[in-house]
Amino acid sequence: MTQWYTRAAAKGVVISGQLWQPNRLLRMSTNCNNDNNRDDLDAIFKQKRVLRTQVRKTLKAIDPSLRSQQDNAIQDIILGAPWFKSSLRLCAYISSSALREVDTFKLLSQILQPPPTGGKKLYVPRVEDKNSNMRMLNISRIDDLVANSMNILEPDPVDADGNAREDVLQANEPVDILLLPGLAFDKSGRRLGRGGGYYDTFLKNYQELTETRNWKPPLLVALSYSQQILDDGVIPVTSTDVLVDALVSPEGVIPISSAAFNRMDL
């Protein structure tokens, strides 16, 4: 299978002092390790690194009180949304303030409340190794989390009773929603991650599971400060980058896919 990727939006975009001309198409095989595409891929990964540095700078420059207002606005939008209220099982990230990620603690604490306020089943990331392997494990308390080597809170593989935590890839029921972190997004669903490939790899595996089981795919909802939403064409993508269904920013929900329009009641 072959896919086509535009290198830039309608207007030329200057990244790293180089003009990415509009309407130039980059032909890529879905096999990213194909020798013929190595140079193209290296160029894309370089552009991603440059963009990550720029976005990290932008995030650092946001006034902490304005960031905290955005954190509250984003979480309140989600907490009040029918698609969130009706969800039974979710995957969510444990936000890191050092990484200036949109806060998720208000969401997590509500999800973990007993019913009717909460009562949802929650799975959170645990990095297993440096080869892009991340599992989503079930937790029932915030206290189930411990800081890893990157100073991000994550669950131990076993709970306090010594029982293995349920891995969402082994679960018998599908998750309804995945709340995703990221460095930058656009209104076409492109997402720039932190470069580990953890989410893209996990999302690919979860997509395969939903297809095998004939489950409805979960809504992929990314949480984004206003400053992280970039113009279309600025975020470089490869064939392994998974598009999100919707963004939630302080301005509201931005539905992108038809699944988002159908399921988010907008």
Ligand SMILES: Nc1nc2c(c(=O)[nH]1)N(C=O)[C@@H](CNc1ccc(C(=O)N[C@@H](CCC(=O)O)C(=O)O)cc1)CN2
């Ligand atoms: N809260 C949260 N949990 C997550 C992720 C995430 O992005 N956010 N991940 C998503 O993959 C996985 C962990 N991957 C990570 C990848 C990089 C960094 C990090 O600290 N990056 C630094 C730069 C480090 C460097 O360049 O050497 C940074 O982005 O500033 C953290 C987590 C799983 N858990």
Ligand SMILES: Nc1ncnc2c1ncn2[C@@H]1O[C@H](COP(=O)(O)OP(=O)(O)OP(=O)(O)O)[C@@H](O)[C@H]1O
């Ligand atoms: N489905 C996949 N299977 C194997 N490797 C993958 C997959 N998806 C991405 N990768 C690899 O992970 C590495 C990082 O990819 P990329 O820079 O796109 O990560 P990212 O999208 O920023 O990170 P993340 O997905 O963790 O948010 C690349 O080497 C990429 O080839």
